[in-house]
Amino acid sequence: MEKSYAEINAKIKSGKAVVLSAEEFISLAEEKGISGAARTVDVVTTGTFAPMCSSGAFLNFGHSSPRMKMHRVWLNEVPAYAGVAAVDAYIGATEVPEDDPLNSQFPGEFRYGGGHVIEDLVAGKPIKMKATSYGTDCYPRKTLETTITLDEINEAFLFNPRNGYQNYNCAVNLGSKTIYTYMGMLKPNLGNAHYSTSGQLSPLLKDPHFKTIGIGTRIFLGGGIGYVAWNGTQHFPSIQKSPEGKDLGPAGGTLSVIGDLKQMSSKWLKGVSFAGYGASFAVGIGIPIPILNEEVALYAAATDRDLYAPIVDYSDAYPNRVPGNLGHVSYADLKTGKITVNGREVATAPMSSYPKAREIAAILKQWISDGGFQITEPVQPLASPADGICGKALKG
Amino acid sequence: MSPKKIVLRFSPEISDKPIISRLVKDYDLLINIVKANVNPQREGTLVLEITGEQVEGGMEYLRKLGVQVQPLTQEIIRDEEKCTMCGGCTAICPTGALYIERPSMEVKFDGDNCVVCQLCLKICPVRAMEVKL
Numbered sequence: 001m002e003k004s005y006a007e008i009n010a011k012i013k014s015g016k017a018v019v020l021s022a023e024e025f026i027s028l029a030e031e032k033g034i035s036g037a038a039r040t041v042d043v044v045t046t047g048t049f050a051p052m053c054s055s056g057a058f059l060n061f062g063h064s065s066p067r068m069k070m071h072r073v074w075l076n077e078v079p080a081y082a083g084v085a086a087v088d089a090y091i092g093a094t095e096v097p098e099d100d101p102l103n104s105q106f107p108g109e110f111r112y113g114g115g116h117v118i119e120d121l122v123a124g125k126p127i128k129m130k131a132t133s134y135g136t137d138c139y140p141r142k143t144l145e146t147t148i149t150l151d152e153i154n155e156a157f158l159f160n161p162r163n164g165y166q167n168y169n170c171a172v173n174l175g176s177k178t179i180y181t182y183m184g185m186l187k188p189n190l191g192n193a194h195y196s197t198s199g200q201l202s203p204l205l206k207d208p209h210f211k212t213i214g215i216g217t218r219i220f221l222g223g224g225i226g227y228v229a230w231n232g233t234q235h236f237p238s239i240q241k242s243p244e245g246k247d248l249g250p251a252g253g254t255l256s257v258i259g260d261l262k263q264m265s266s267k268w269l270k271g272v273s274f275a276g277y278g279a280s281f282a283v284g285i286g287i288p289i290p291i292l293n294e295e296v297a298l299y300a301a302a303t304d305r306d307l308y309a310p311i312v313d314y315s316d317a318y319p320n321r322v323p324g325n326l327g328h329v330s331y332a333d334l335k336t337g338k339i340t341v342n343g344r345e346v347a348t349a350p351m352s353s354y355p356k357a358r359e360i361a362a363i364l365k366q367w368i369s370d371g372g373f374q375i376t377e378p379v380q381p382l383a384s385p386a387d388g389i390c391g392k393a394l395k396g
Numbered sequence: 397m398s399p400k401k402i403v404l405r406f407s408p409e410i411s412d413k414p415i416i417s418r419l420v421k422d423y424d425l426l427i428n429i430v431k432a433n434v435n436p437q438r439e440g441t442l443v444l445e446i447t448g449e450q451v452e453g454g455m456e457y458l459r460k461l462g463v464q465v466q467p468l469t470q471e472i473i474r475d476e477e478k479c480t481m482c483g484g485c486t487a488i489c490p491t492g493a494l495y496i497e498r499p500s501m502e503v504k505f506d507g508d509n510c511v512v513c514q515l516c517l518k519i520c521p522v523r524a525m526e527v528k529l
Contacts, residue, residue: 049480049482050482051521107518109518111523184484184488184519184521185488185515185518185519187439187488189408191487192487192488193487194484194487270480270522271522272521272522273521273522273523274521275518275519280521282480282482282521282522335498335499335501336498337486337496337498347486347487348487349483349484349485349486349487349488349496350482350483350484350496350501351482351483351484351521352482353480353481353482353483354481354483354501355481355500355501355502355503356480356481356482
């Protein structure tokens with residue numbers, strides 16, 4: 001059985017496509033088998049809502065009179081990168097105001113950062129803008145203080161260089177004092193274990209070999225429509241194996257995504273603060289998987305029992321880049337609320353919202369079922385585990 | 397004299413020591429344990445109602461042992477609009493007042509189990525938890 005993108009889109013257009021969320025597809029595959037489920041279903045929708053630090057937005061403010069070549073830009077006191085054309089800037093999710101106390105009183109609070117600026121902008125709130133420059137013949141103005149809103153500026157598009165991590169570490173602390181990380185607060189001596197994917201609902205866990213998700217794929221991004229722009233930075237997809245050679249599901253793939261902020265919602269783009277670590281940005285992403293054949297269906301039907309996260313110590317192994325891990329744990333086990341690490345029972349908690357992931361998969365399902373959201377054949381596939389790309393270490 | 401309501405927090409190192417009995421024996425205090433969550437080698441919390449002449453002396457004794465003592469006059473509330481139900485608070489909350497309901501994976505808050513330790517305020521990424529005075 002093979003279905004083409006065109007055939008599936010024709011069904012979507014006529015309102016006849018069968019669209020299920022990844023959770024629903026798992027149940028159907030358990031009932032009908034993979035072949036039966038693959039024949040019945042056209043599209044499976046996925047979702048994830050979690051902190052994704054490598055995010056930000058390009059903005060074009062429009063020109064003032066007289067004109068200004070903005071050299072430094074601040075939005076609600078958060079610096080934006082202005083080293084592009086005159087009134088373009090990039091506001092990065094993890095940037096914080098210059099007077100933020102950071103970690104001087106440990107753990108720092110990081111109450112407001114670039115992610116919060118984007119959330120406020122999308123919510124339609126006025127943003128205080130400040131810019132300075134050195135003045136040129138064509139751009140004489142040297143200072144500017146004004147207020148902007150999303151509607152009043154020319155363009156605003158989210159362009160996130162690394163989102164949608166295929167899989168992520170389950171973080172623990174083997175040390176003797178509490179640590180504050182981007183995986184949250186980790187209590188000493190295996191006090192807790194934090195993980196951060198939506199498991200069986202997570203987009204890239206359901207397409208381990210990048211058979212359908214590639215450059216140009218249309219997606220749910222921040223409550224609106226977005227696209228896969230490129231692979232994400234640090235895109236090193238692989239298939240994890242146990243010491244006995246058992247397949248533990250994929251890890252390592254990432255996506256770079258893009259989309260018009262003006263049609264997104266602050267419900268799905270949230271500035272977040274990690275005590276002792278920094279400011280970040282929670283992004284809602286949902287990706288449709290067209291069920292082209294049984295192989296794609298088999299991957300899309302993977303359950304929390306089939307997908308595993310590596311357990312990593314964040315007191316020493318992670319910060320000091322010590323290779324290896326403390327074993328793997330299935331998402332089914334992580335979701336029970338406790339796992340066993342080094343013979344000890346440890347309470348688990350997610351940093352990625354499963355209820356929100358489920359809601360995104362349901363919204364995307366609705367969009368496709370309503371005929372307004374067509375699926376896209378990638379313009380070019382992304383590197384897959386077969387390409388064997390590995391991360392490079394930085395000298396110094 | 398009306399009883400004083402306090403919250404005690406024990407670090408894992410002292411949670412298996414006989415401490416409360418000393419308040420009774422040495423400081424002649426009347427103690428009503430309202431809520432208790434004490435396990436060996438884990439953080440422990442106790443909510444007590446205390447009556448007696450030597451309440452301050454007893455509190456001083458507790459602090460010297462490294463027990464955190466706080467009056468229970470505050471209440472924690474959750475801003476349901478802000479909470480994204482990530483669940484990041486649920487393995488931090490020492491009393492299980494913040495917990496995940498399964499299989500929905502929804503994050504619930506049971507104020508009755510809250511001892512106002514305020515850890516959730518510090519670690520909630522979207523600042524959904526607030527103190528009500």
